[in-house]
Amino acid sequence: MSHPTTDAVLEVEGLTLDLAGDLAQPRLVHDVTFAVPPGASVALIGESGCGKTMTAMAVLGLLPAAVRVGAGSVRLDGRELLGLSPREISAVRGGAVGAVFQDPMSSLDPTMTIGDQIAEPRMLHLGERRAPARERARELLELVGIPDAGRRVSSYPHELSGGMQQRVMIASAIACEPRLLIADEPTTALDVTIQEEILELLDELRAQTGMAVLLVTHDLGVVADVCEQVVVMYAGHVVERAAATDLFAAPRHPYTRALLRSMPGLRAPRTLLDVIPGRVPPPGAIPAGCRFRPRCGFAVGDCTAEPGEDAVGDGHTTRCLRVARGDLDLEVAR
Ligand SMILES: Nc1ncnc2c1ncn2[C@@H]1O[C@H](COP(=O)(O)OP(=O)(O)OP(=O)(O)O)[C@@H](O)[C@H]1O
Numbered sequence: 001m002s003h004p005t006t007d008a009v010l011e012v013e014g015l016t017l018d019l020a021g022d023l024a025q026p027r028l029v030h031d032v033t034f035a036v037p038p039g040a041s042v043a044l045i046g047e048s049g050c051g052k053t054m055t056a057m058a059v060l061g062l063l064p065a066a067v068r069v070g071a072g073s074v075r076l077d078g079r080e081l082l083g084l085s086p087r088e089i090s091a092v093r094g095g096a097v098g099a100v101f102q103d104p105m106s107s108l109d110p111t112m113t114i115g116d117q118i119a120e121p122r123m124l125h126l127g128e129r130r131a132p133a134r135e136r137a138r139e140l141l142e143l144v145g146i147p148d149a150g151r152r153v154s155s156y157p158h159e160l161s162g163g164m165q166q167r168v169m170i171a172s173a174i175a176c177e178p179r180l181l182i183a184d185e186p187t188t189a190l191d192v193t194i195q196e197e198i199l200e201l202l203d204e205l206r207a208q209t210g211m212a213v214l215l216v217t218h219d220l221g222v223v224a225d226v227c228e229q230v231v232v233m234y235a236g237h238v239v240e241r242a243a244a245t246d247l248f249a250a251p252r253h254p255y256t257r258a259l260l261r262s263m264p265g266l267r268a269p270r271t272l273l274d275v276i277p278g279r280v281p282p283p284g285a286i287p288a289g290c291r292f293r294p295r296c297g298f299a300v301g302d303c304t305a306e307p308g309e310d311a312v313g314d315g316h317t318t319r320c321l322r323v324a325r326g327d328l329d330l331e332v333a334r
């Protein structure tokens, strides 16, 4: 297994998340390792139910009550986050780590003006006084493209459109100049044109502030446009990690290959044959050995053994016995 570089903002290593209860296989997420370098944009991709949100929630200290950390490490600038007290982790969240979720209304407080919602983290985490924090809130609203920001600071969330609410959410998430922004499907609830604007905004903010971004998304088109590195998850495993250019030019794992083929527009137009048959197995029904085996067109007898993560290039790893052995590429080429 290749280890992340130590100068990363975020290092997740060997992370395992278990579901409480009496499932024979309670693992939601198993042995997940990846890193986010300073100022980089890393995408976490994979079908629905693969464990992307749970991984992000583990970093934020926001795991649901039924989910426990079984093993592993999550370090922010070298500091271990797993095992921090609720108070310590909430100081990290909203401080050095900002978060943006799919539905801004679940994160915004309907009873507070948007100016106060952006000013509050600065007062809370940076100890800033109210007047300068309010002034910074106005600047942040301008930065995220809210027109007439001076007046808008006094608006309430329900007075804004969904796209504007998401901009407010982003302003609040970056209010304390985080080292890392975690954005989990930040645009899924928005119109397509607004989606693009929000993603461009995140990318501009990353360039301006130097913060790193971990973007959880289904949208491979977005990944190709804005992300430098990609982490592909399948059924709780990281099955491939690579620079985005390498991943799109030469995906190695059969799951990544299938995922890219199933994307309209990226390669040849989608055909029925290209859609990955079957579904992601739920926890409790994960097959032994390679988790993708039942859906994989290239599975062979020994895929019943659990594959490890192997380096297949510079900063490129996969979790596939056949890729590691070198016989998959021969078969694909035939
Ligand atoms: N609150 C919860 N309690 C217990 N298990 C959960 C909870 N939320 C999700 N899960 C389970 O955890 C696994 C991983 O789910 P997760 O939400 O991380 O997937 P995801 O990759 O983010 O999917 P999506 O693309 O649909 O958002 C799934 O099997 C899911 O059923």
Ligand SMILES: [Mg+2]
Pocket: 052, 053, 054, 184
């Ligand atoms: Mg999710």
